[in-house]
Amino acid sequence: EMSSEKSSWPEVVGLPAEAAEQMILHDQPDVHVVVLRVGSVVTTEINPKRVRVFTNISGSVAQVPKIG
Numbered sequence: 001e002m003s004s005e006k007s008s009w010p011e012v013v014g015l016p017a018e019a020a021e022q023m024i025l026h027d028q029p030d031v032h033v034v035v036l037r038v039g040s041v042v043t044t045e046i047n048p049k050r051v052r053v054f055t056n057i058s059g060s061v062a063q064v065p066k067i068g
Contacts (some may be wrong), residue, residue, distance in 0.1 A: 008066035009051075017053055020061045024051050031067065038062045 006027045012020035021033045028051070035053045036042065042052065046068045056062040 008064050010064045012053075012061050013064055015061050017055045017059055017061060020053050020065060024053070024065060028067070033065075 009020065009024055009027070012023055015023075017035045021035065024031065024033050031049050031051050032047075033051050033053060035055060038054045038056055040054070048067060051065050051067055053061055053065045054063045
C-alpha cells in the first residue's frame with residue numbers, strides 16, 4: 001500500500017452532502033471538497049487535493065467520493 005491516507009469514502013454514500021464533507025475533511029483536512037449534482041460537467045484533470053462529492057436530486061451522496 002502506497003499510503004495509509006484515505007483516498008475514497010464509500011461509507012458516506014447515502015448521507016447528506018454536508019455530513020459527507022465533514023467526514024472527508026476529518027480524515028483529510030487538507031483537501032478541497034467540491035459538491036456537485038450527478039451528471040454535472042467536470043474537468044478531467046487529476047487534482048490530488050480535491051475530492052468531488054456527487055449528489056442526487058435530494059442532496060444525498062450518490063457515488064463513492066474519491067481523491068482526484
